[in-house]
Amino acid sequence: MHRTSFAVLLTAAISACGGSDPISDCRKVSDAVCNRLFECEPAGSQQLFGSVANCTTISSDRACTPEGTACPTGYSSNSGNWERCIEDYRHASCGDIANGIPPASCGTVCTR
Numbered sequence: 650m651h652r653t654s655f656a657v658l659l660t661a662a663i664s665a666c667g668g669s670d671p672i673s674d675c676r677k678v679s680d681a682v683c684n685r686l687f688e689c690e691p692a693g694s695q696q697l698f699g700s701v702a703n704c705t706t707i708s709s710d711r712a713c714t715p716e717g718t719a720c721p722t723g724y725s726s727n728s729g730n731w732e733r734c735i736e737d738y739r740h741a742s743c744g745d746i747a748n749g750i751p752p753a754s755c756g757t758v759c760t761r
Contacts, residue, residue: 671718
């Protein structure tokens with residue numbers, strides 16, 4: 650697992666965040682991504698992060714900020730789409746995880 654792939658994957662997953670508690674939603678995405686990373690690439694993930702918890706903390710600290718979780722102007726968070734994104738990450742293929750391809754549902758967490 651390359652750091653670049655992980656960064657792209659996490660950024661894509663979180664870039665359109667929002668919600669009643671966007672920081673919490675963002676952390677749930679980070680947790681789902683990190684869990685899947687460790688399932689798909691255990692040795693590489695452990696080498697990069699040490700543990701799932703450390704991966705989640707590092708990724709959340711970088712991405713789960715008010716600025717990083719705000720929906721664009723004219724858009725608002727869709728709670729159902731948030732949950733779908735999180736669930737889809739939990740079941741993402743290892744190929745998509747390795748190539749930094751987020752689930753399509755994650756591109757719809759902010760809607761008009």
